Amino acid sequence: MLSTVRKSVLATSKQTLLTTSLRSGLLSTKTPLLKYTANAALRFNSTFQIPETQKGVVFYEHDAGLKYEDIKVPEPKPHELLVKVLYSGVCHTDLHVYKGDWPEIKYKFDPYLVGGHEGAGIVVGMGSQVAGWKLGDLAGIKWLQSSCQSCEFCETGHESNCPEAELSGATHNGSFQQYATTDAVQAAKLTKPEELPNWGNENFNEYMAKVSPILCGGLTVYKALKASNLKPNQWCLITGCAGGLGSLATQYAKAMGFRVIGIDSGDDKKEFFNKMGGEVFIDFRKTDNIVKDIQEATHGGPHAVVNLATSSDSISLSTKYCRTNGTIVLVGLPAGAVVKSDVFDHVVKSLKIVGSYVGNRADTREALEFFNRGLVNSEVKVVGLSQLEQVFDDMEQRKIVGRVVVDTSN
Numbered sequence: 001m002l003s004t005v006r007k008s009v010l011a012t013s014k015q016t017l018l019t020t021s022l023r024s025g026l027l028s029t030k031t032p033l034l035k036y037t038a039n040a041a042l043r044f045n046s047t048f049q050i051p052e053t054q055k056g057v058v059f060y061e062h063d064a065g066l067k068y069e070d071i072k073v074p075e076p077k078p079h080e081l082l083v084k085v086l087y088s089g090v091c092h093t094d095l096h097v098y099k100g101d102w103p104e105i106k107y108k109f110d111p112y113l114v115g116g117h118e119g120a121g122i123v124v125g126m127g128s129q130v131a132g133w134k135l136g137d138l139a140g141i142k143w144l145q146s147s148c149q150s151c152e153f154c155e156t157g158h159e160s161n162c163p164e165a166e167l168s169g170a171t172h173n174g175s176f177q178q179y180a181t182t183d184a185v186q187a188a189k190l191t192k193p194e195e196l197p198n199w200g201n202e203n204f205n206e207y208m209a210k211v212s213p214i215l216c217g218g219l220t221v222y223k224a225l226k227a228s229n230l231k232p233n234q235w236c237l238i239t240g241c242a243g244g245l246g247s248l249a250t251q252y253a254k255a256m257g258f259r260v261i262g263i264d265s266g267d268d269k270k271e272f273f274n275k276m277g278g279e280v281f282i283d284f285r286k287t288d289n290i291v292k293d294i295q296e297a298t299h300g301g302p303h304a305v306v307n308l309a310t311s312s313d314s315i316s317l318s319t320k321y322c323r324t325n326g327t328i329v330l331v332g333l334p335a336g337a338v339v340k341s342d343v344f345d346h347v348v349k350s351l352k353i354v355g356s357y358v359g360n361r362a363d364t365r366e367a368l369e370f371f372n373r374g375l376v377n378s379e380v381k382v383v384g385l386s387q388l389e390q391v392f393d394d395m396e397q398r399k400i401v402g403r404v405v406v407d408t409s410n
């Protein structure tokens, strides 16, 4: 799947990697180059030639078609990085944004919107106020593009709840383009694979493709599992267990010492779930009594449920089978979803229902560490960025097993 040109480029040493990439075409294009030197506030290095235009997938209004177009390369603001995006995971959130499922968000069409918030790439430029980054560093673009850093939520590490938060792919153009800007404080620091015993420079492209879903999917499920209050050896039920977040949640849960029972549908999804380390799979389309099946398999119900399914009914159902004193974590955001729970059961069983929204910078670093240590294997299918519309169609029809990642070079 990964291009042989890139593979050969990446078999080089650390020092030669970026310049060789430029010669081979990884970082260069035939389009005219911007004269960044004209703006002394921006810092660039001659190693990186930034074109004026690039390929990106844009939409001009919700649910009215995606366009793979030549668009302008954005210029970083003083506090922003310019990232040459190599790969971007496709999260169901990108589909919700495209469909306009969440009217609460103030989407920014200027005049178009570029989705994507699981971008992995190389820092090729930065604004004058950026500190702590060097050109050539590897950076991740997350859903939380920036936060104010001074409100009560930012101050206490709840940055994703910041009322001023900017969101990649929704209020700020995201990672479905070859070059994207992102706030330098919130950008995720990615370790170079050559510094990791499990990886090495020869696997650079594979590393970048696989790390991209950790930037939303991995981070989100890791944080949600922390919010579940589970103790080692307790049962964790994951709804939507064979989707993008589900495949990662299964592995993080296992790595954190929990037993995993998953709900999804289809033999391919069951097989995938078992491969990810899941113990019991319930096919919601095949069972006659899902509550009974779950409670029997877990001897009284799971101690926590992490709801990742893109189904409102499945969320309400989780209040029925959750164990007494258990925690129900809400993560999936189907359009217009509400949780219907029986108050009597709710009180007598003393259930806790909590929402979990991506994670902060520490959660990001920790989630990446699980991946870097090889405790979580991000199983991805890589396709060209130009195929994004097809990926959205497949996602809507629930055909995708695990995560699809787009390669911005084609």
Ligand SMILES: NC(=O)c1ccc[n+]([C@@H]2O[C@H](COP(=O)([O-])OP(=O)(O)OC[C@H]3O[C@@H](n4cnc5c(N)ncnc54)[C@H](O)[C@@H]3O)[C@@H](O)[C@H]2O)c1
Residues within 6 Å of the ligand: 090, 091, 092, 093, 094, 096, 216, 217, 220, 239, 240, 241, 242, 243, 244, 245, 246, 263, 264, 265, 284, 308, 309, 310, 311, 313, 314, 330, 331, 332, 333, 334, 356, 357, 358, 395, 398, 400, 402
């Ligand atoms: N809270 C957050 O911070 C956060 C972050 C990222 C994503 N999300 C949301 O999480 C959800 C999942 O995202 P994803 O990228 O994993 O989506 P996905 O499409 O990859 O996976 C969803 C899975 O749910 C399964 N499913 C659908 N109906 C089901 C049902 N009734 N019972 C069990 N499984 C069912 C599908 O078959 C699919 O495998 C989306 O709504 C997304 O917006 C939330």
Ligand SMILES: [Zn+2]
Residues within 6 Å of the ligand: 091, 092, 093, 094, 117, 143, 216, 217
């Ligand atoms: Zn996401």
Ligand SMILES: [Zn+2]
Residues within 6 Å of the ligand: 147, 148, 149, 150, 151, 152, 153, 154, 155, 162, 163, 164
């Ligand atoms: Zn804030």
